[in-house]
Amino acid sequence: MAKRVVIVGGGAAGMQTALELKSRGIEPIIIERDMDLGGKVRDWHKLFPSFTPASDVLQPIIDKVRSSRIRCLLGQEVKTFAEDGVILRSEEHVPADAVVIATGFSLFDAHRKQEYGYGLYHNVITSVDLERMMNNGRVMLADGTEPRRIAILHCVGSRDEKVCQKHCSKVCCITGVKQAIELKQMFPTADVFNFYMDIRMFGPGYEELYREAQQRYNIHFVRGRISEAAQTINDRIQIKAEDTLTGRPLRMSVDMLVLLVGMSANRDNEALAAASNLSLAPNGYFQTKDSFLGAVQSERPGIFYAGAATAPKSLADTLAEASMTASAVERYLRDKYNNR
Amino acid sequence: MRNLNFGYGISRPRVINLDNNDLRKSNAIIAEMPELQACIGCGSCTASCTAGNLTDFNFRRLHTAVRRGEYQGAYEEINKCMLCGKCRLVCPRGINTRELIMLIKRKLGDF
Ligand code: SF4
Ligand code: SF4
Ligand code: SF4
Numbered sequence: 001m002a003k004r005v006v007i008v009g010g011g012a013a014g015m016q017t018a019l020e021l022k023s024r025g026i027e028p029i030i031i032e033r034d035m036d037l038g039g040k041v042r043d044w045h046k047l048f049p050s051f052t053p054a055s056d057v058l059q060p061i062i063d064k065v066r067s068s069r070i071r072c073l074l075g076q077e078v079k080t081f082a083e084d085g086v087i088l089r090s091e092e093h094v095p096a097d098a099v100v101i102a103t104g105f106s107l108f109d110a111h112r113k114q115e116y117g118y119g120l121y122h123n124v125i126t127s128v129d130l131e132r133m134m135n136n137g138r139v140m141l142a143d144g145t146e147p148r149r150i151a152i153l154h155c156v157g158s159r160d161e162k163v164c165q166k167h168c169s170k171v172c173c174i175t176g177v178k179q180a181i182e183l184k185q186m187f188p189t190a191d192v193f194n195f196y197m198d199i200r201m202f203g204p205g206y207e208e209l210y211r212e213a214q215q216r217y218n219i220h221f222v223r224g225r226i227s228e229a230a231q232t233i234n235d236r237i238q239i240k241a242e243d244t245l246t247g248r249p250l251r252m253s254v255d256m257l258v259l260l261v262g263m264s265a266n267r268d269n270e271a272l273a274a275a276s277n278l279s280l281a282p283n284g285y286f287q288t289k290d291s292f293l294g295a296v297q298s299e300r301p302g303i304f305y306a307g308a309a310t311a312p313k314s315l316a317d318t319l320a321e322a323s324m325t326a327s328a329v330e331r332y333l334r335d336k337y338n339n340r
Numbered sequence: 341m342r343n344l345n346f347g348y349g350i351s352r353p354r355v356i357n358l359d360n361n362d363l364r365k366s367n368a369i370i371a372e373m374p375e376l377q378a379c380i381g382c383g384s385c386t387a388s389c390t391a392g393n394l395t396d397f398n399f400r401r402l403h404t405a406v407r408r409g410e411y412q413g414a415y416e417e418i419n420k421c422m423l424c425g426k427c428r429l430v431c432p433r434g435i436n437t438r439e440l441i442m443l444i445k446r447k448l449g450d451f
Binding site: 246 | 405
């Protein structure tokens, strides 16, 4: 009998896990809440650190899922877990031999950091808004003009107890470096300032890109967190920070403020954890069985994880993890059915 | 009379105001030495600095302030440097810090 695995989530993690399972002769079924596959990466314009168009990575995966005739239940959500599969909100029972949770993350809602004026002032945007603007072909201020001075703020909704987000979102530092370079390429005469608490360049080529941003693109990195933003009388944004490397307060006005919003645990994790009897880590992400040898396993046999459901991850990390998850599932199914 | 103490004084604003600072000299320094922007504020230059170990001269803070357009007192301050070049040996970003001191002197001293 062909083993069947339900994959919850049709983003990069879910799709890639499905393809990996399929190539191992296991039948995956993807359950996706949206009406389309692709998840968060769909909004992305280019990927760090290589500036590869996001669609160059995502589209071939989507195409392959379609051409391999992997069953996708779109616009469907899992309500609860049964002994032998999952039950959807539509009450449909989908039988399965194992389940992979690939539900990803939620974006931090920048409105919650009211002091930065997102949704209040023109030209305070998030990193995701900027990607969408780039996807739409034009980045500009609310009045249609070009920005001459831009500030990019790191750690918005990350490493911040005030909004109950203690963790580091891992990918926003390198995203900030990438976006600063893209802005400089679009507006070569503009001044771009990155305000950071720490710069975390964890991946291959990241530190090199950071240095290029500094030295080749003349992007200013100021170590200090913006404490507040206010709109000026001429529709610019005044920001305040400490320039901690000189030990003095710093003030300036900019035309555009980009907030590097963090990756929060998926809003639905609590409900899903309760329904599946799984536990969450203190930061709200799913708790893996072990940090080293059980990184894609849950505490319950037969339930696995892939991608950013367990922690903030880059797209590269996520795609790599998909094959780890698929081999763990394969091993589990083999043991389960050989022992019978 | 001169030593009369009223118990209060006038404080100069400490804020670095990038709207008012004249960044032309700072931009000229960076244009001549773009690698300066690659400074990661590690403080190795200050830690190894001969002058900094004897006086309150802080080379890292000084060149960071100059980049922000804070020139006041910088020229006088930088004259504490003995041009020994130890800072250049330790900079992890490979910045030619000794050359930078000469450059800042040139731009701020207008010679
Ligand atoms: S990756 Fe950088 S910007 Fe993002 S939360 Fe971590 S330190 Fe902050
Ligand atoms: S060259 Fe000047 S700044 Fe550098 S270590 Fe020597 S005294 Fe200090
Ligand atoms: S040693 Fe180099 S990188 Fe470190 S603070 Fe000095 S100039 Fe900057």
